[in-house]
Amino acid sequence: MSSFWSAWIIVLTVVSFILIVWLLFSNRKITVDENRKTTGHVYDGIEEYDNPLPAWWIKMFVISIIFGVGYLIAYPGLGNFPGLLNWTSVGQWEEEVQRADQANAELYQTFMQQDALALADDDKAMRIGKRLFANNCAVCHGVNAEGSYGFPNLTDNDWLYGGKPDQIRQSITHGRNGMMPAWESMLGNEGLAAMTQYVLSLSADNANSSANAEPSAAAQQYAQLCASCHGADGTGNPMLGAPNLTDDTWLYGGDAGRIKHSIAKGRSGKMPAHKDMLSAEKIHLLTAYVYQLSQDSPQTASR
Ligand code: HEC
Numbered sequence: 001m002s003s004f005w006s007a008w009i010i011v012l013t014v015v016s017f018i019l020i021v022w023l024l025f026s027n028r029k030i031t032v033d034e035n036r037k038t039t040g041h042v043y044d045g046i047e048e049y050d051n052p053l054p055a056w057w058i059k060m061f062v063i064s065i066i067f068g069v070g071y072l073i074a075y076p077g078l079g080n081f082p083g084l085l086n087w088t089s090v091g092q093w094e095e096e097v098q099r100a101d102q103a104n105a106e107l108y109q110t111f112m113q114q115d116a117l118a119l120a121d122d123d124k125a126m127r128i129g130k131r132l133f134a135n136n137c138a139v140c141h142g143v144n145a146e147g148s149y150g151f152p153n154l155t156d157n158d159w160l161y162g163g164k165p166d167q168i169r170q171s172i173t174h175g176r177n178g179m180m181p182a183w184e185s186m187l188g189n190e191g192l193a194a195m196t197q198y199v200l201s202l203s204a205d206n207a208n209s210s211a212n213a214e215p216s217a218a219a220q221q222y223a224q225l226c227a228s229c230h231g232a233d234g235t236g237n238p239m240l241g242a243p244n245l246t247d248d249t250w251l252y253g254g255d256a257g258r259i260k261h262s263i264a265k266g267r268s269g270k271m272p273a274h275k276d277m278l279s280a281e282k283i284h285l286l287t288a289y290v291y292q293l294s295q296d297s298p299q300t301a302s303r
């Protein structure tokens with residue numbers, strides 16, 4: 001805050017002090033005027049006495065004014081006017097931040113010396129990780145990290161880019177950008193419908209029934225157009241973030257309408273890079289935290 005505004009507030013405060021004192025003493029009455037017992041105001045037959053203010057009340061008022069003046073002198077805490085006690089709110093805040101940074105620096109140092117697997121078992125580290133997650137990641141992945149439409153669930157064992165600590169660290173540090181092309185113009189309406197049915201069949205657990213059958217047109221098209229990213233068997237590719245299409249976890253919904261939309265229009269999920277937003281120590285903690293989230297998951301690791 002510039003010193004002008006500090007001075008402005010101090011002047012305003014002093015002026016209002018003076019006004020209040022003037023108001024109090026100019027209206028002060030000490031004795032009861034025998035000739036004029038009421039103010040002359042009558043409200044529905046109720047008259048108002050013209051008595052002096054109670055002495056205790058005046059004294060309280062005077063005491064609080066004196067306290068106020070003392071407080072203003074000792075603690076203005078306004079920008080460039082630190083007051084007698086040399087206290088400013090900015091100064092206090094800076095001191096607290098410095099103290100916290102110092103304490104954290106040592107703590108973070110000990111965290112950096114452990115690998116993510118060890119940190120995942122450290123309750124204190126995980127409590128900090130939870131807070132970091134709430135502040136930086138929950139807006140997209142949800143408070144419980146369970147994700148939502150377009151934002152992956154981080155608590156299951158189904159990963160787009162892999163769930164090992166190094167892969168998670170890479171996702172957080174450098175971000176991710178899933179590139180699913182749009183196939184609308186290439187497949188046409190019928191082709192889209194057939195491809196949607198084929199993708200649905202991948203997750204419908206009917207691999208046995210179609211194993212010996214002649215591959216359908218959609219299956220052939222899948223092998224040509226989709227297998228390079230999603231894999232010949234549809235189980236995906238963590239290098240590209242291409243999702244597994246054979247499970248029942250869907251980033252963009254698993255009903256026919258949503259799947260058709262994914263294929264027709266393409267998808268492009270973007271996980272922002274955090275290397276410039278968070279220190280290496282915080283990313284390390286978050287890596288361990290995210291890793292640990294999926295460890296209690298009942299599903300077994302698929303990648
Ligand atoms: C602006 C929204 C946004 C924020 C903020 C965000 N993420 Fe993400 N994150 C995404 C999206 C979207 C994806 C999926 C990217 C894709 O579809 O390719 C993703 C993917 C990931 C993945 C990879 C998941 C997988 O299955 O492989 C991890 C790990 C991850 N995020 C962790 C985090 C952490 C930790 C934070 C906080 C530091 C965070 N994200 C903040 C949107 C976000």
Ligand code: HEC
Pocket residue numbers: 160177178179180181183195199222225226227228229230240241242243245249250251252253259262263267268269270
């Ligand atoms: C260039 C690689 C690439 C090709 C080729 C590709 N995909 Fe994808 N696909 C992706 C990626 C990456 C995603 C995830 C997009 C994201 O994270 O936002 C995806 C997402 C999807 C989804 C949504 C999955 C979900 O969990 O919601 C479906 C369905 C899908 N692809 C089907 C297909 C089909 C069918 C084809 C062939 C016609 C195909 N893809 C071709 C890379 C590809």
